[in-house]
Amino acid sequence: MPSHRPAPSRPVIIIPSRMASTRLPGKPLADINGLPMIARVLKQAEASKVGPVIVACDDAQVKAAVEKAGGKAVLTKPDHPSGSDRIWEALNALEGNEAYDAVVNVQGDEPMLDPATIRAAWELLRNPETDIATLVDEFHDEQRKALPSMVKVALDVPPDAAKVGGKGRALYFSRQIIPSGDGPIFHHIGLYAYRRDALAKFVAAPPSPLERREKLEQLRALSLGLRIDAAIVAEAHAGIDTPEDLERVRKALTRQIKGKQSR
Numbered sequence: 001m002p003s004h005r006p007a008p009s010r011p012v013i014i015i016p017s018r019m020a021s022t023r024l025p026g027k028p029l030a031d032i033n034g035l036p037m038i039a040r041v042l043k044q045a046e047a048s049k050v051g052p053v054i055v056a057c058d059d060a061q062v063k064a065a066v067e068k069a070g071g072k073a074v075l076t077k078p079d080h081p082s083g084s085d086r087i088w089e090a091l092n093a094l095e096g097n098e099a100y101d102a103v104v105n106v107q108g109d110e111p112m113l114d115p116a117t118i119r120a121a122w123e124l125l126r127n128p129e130t131d132i133a134t135l136v137d138e139f140h141d142e143q144r145k146a147l148p149s150m151v152k153v154a155l156d157v158p159p160d161a162a163k164v165g166g167k168g169r170a171l172y173f174s175r176q177i178i179p180s181g182d183g184p185i186f187h188h189i190g191l192y193a194y195r196r197d198a199l200a201k202f203v204a205a206p207p208s209p210l211e212r213r214e215k216l217e218q219l220r221a222l223s224l225g226l227r228i229d230a231a232i233v234a235e236a237h238a239g240i241d242t243p244e245d246l247e248r249v250r251k252a253l254t255r256q257i258k259g260k261q262s263r
Contacts, residue, residue: 056090
């Protein structure tokens with residue numbers, strides 16, 4: 001992309017949310033210490049102060065929960081193949097949506113996501129060459145690193161910048177451990193910031209061969225020639241997929257609240 005491309009200045013945060021979950025039915029409405037999960041994610045996104053926050057949901061109950069929490073929600077089709085398609089529908093449904101030139105996609109199952117990490121992804125779009133921004137953290141647990149569910153990133157980053165606060169260009173994503181050799185191995189965190197035109201190009205394209213093979217949609221973006229940059233952050237809180245995950249987050253939030261009260 002030309003170096004004179006202006007940085008986006010009118011971002012919107014969209015949180016895709018769907019009720020269907022085989023391992024945790026009704027996940028967006030799961031109670032976490034008195035608030036539904038989607039309301040807690042909404043509050044973390046709002047605290048980032050990146051821009052207005054919208055929930056893109058497929059169920060009227062979720063919409064009602066968001067509005068009760070003081071937020072705004074847009075109902076979308078229930079059969080979208082990915083969260084990216086859901087946020088694109090929501091973006092185009094918003095009144096005056098042409099004003100938004102960037103979209104930050106915050107996952108709806110990460111109620112303890114640090115608002116600073118949302119800002120870190122957004123800031124990467126100031127680079128005129130960046131089409132899509134995302135986040136990574138370094139693996140320190142060998143068992144987690146070996147899991148196919150933990151997506152790895154080959155990040156083109158100088159050795160002196162391969163630490164928290166650094167950033168680099170993502171060259172490939174895989175469920176296998178990459179790259180080989182000495183050096184840190186980075187874990188992909190599924191939060192994205194898109195330039196609007198990049199998101200439009202992405203959702204208009206069919207799944208790529210490597211995307212189908214690895215079952216990772218970000219590989220479609222790379223096959224389209226879109227540049228993905230990643231910021232290196234401290235270990236992020238994992239999303240909630242199971243009842244055990246939900247209980248873990250409830251306990252963690254309780255400890256966090258008690259810690260603040262004791263100060």
